[in-house]
Amino acid sequence: MFATVLLVMLPFVWFGMVTAISFIExxxxxxxxGMTHALGVGIGRLVFKVLNIVEAALSVLIIGAWTQQQGLVTMPAGILLAIAAAALALQMLVLRPAMGQRTKALSDTALTHTGSTAVKAKVATATHVSYIVSEMLKVAALPLAGILIVLELAA
Incomplete structure (x- = not known):
């Protein structure tokens, strides 16, 4: 029963976290x-690192629940969950490390400037756009997977 609750709840929790952080905060x-670009980037680095760790934990819990309640996760729901997990893996293993190097350099550069000197960076790098697209994939896949799981439970 607990695995069923996790399978119903966690895709929506994960969706809510990504939506709140990536597309609102x-x-x-x-x-x-008073928010400087360098400070915002520094906060973002920390927030997205922790968000990805929490997402990984949610992903592991979903996979564990899936092994206990295999009948609830149909092929379409499984594909959607796999898309979300793959997007997260891409973010954690490739995109965020690459962005981290760039934002660290930006923060270091900003710290060497004083007074009203503004340090701006081109935000829309290919890596950054890829990260946003991967977030969009999760935001599309997770609630659909959750809905399919709920429908399967109700059937």
Whole structure:
């Protein structure tokens, strides 16, 4: 029964976390009064590192629950969950490390400037766009997977 609850709940929890952080908090952070680009990037590095760790834990819990309740995860739901997990793996193993090197260099550069000197960076690098696309994949796949699991449970 606990595995069933996890399979129903966790895709929606994961979806909510990604939506709240990636598509609400992150863009708004840079509009806050007094927020510098370097500070926003530094906060983002920390937040996304922790978010990815929590997402990985959720992914492991979902996979564990799936092994206990295999009948609830149909092929389409399984594909959607696999897409979310693959997007997360791409982020953690390839995209975030590459972005981390760049944002660390940006932060280090910003710290060497004083006064009103603004340090701006081109945000829309290919890596950054790829990260956003991978977030969009998760935001599309997770609630659909959750809905399919709920429908299978109700059947």
């Amino acid at each position: 992150t863009p708004l952070k840079f509009k806050a009064p």
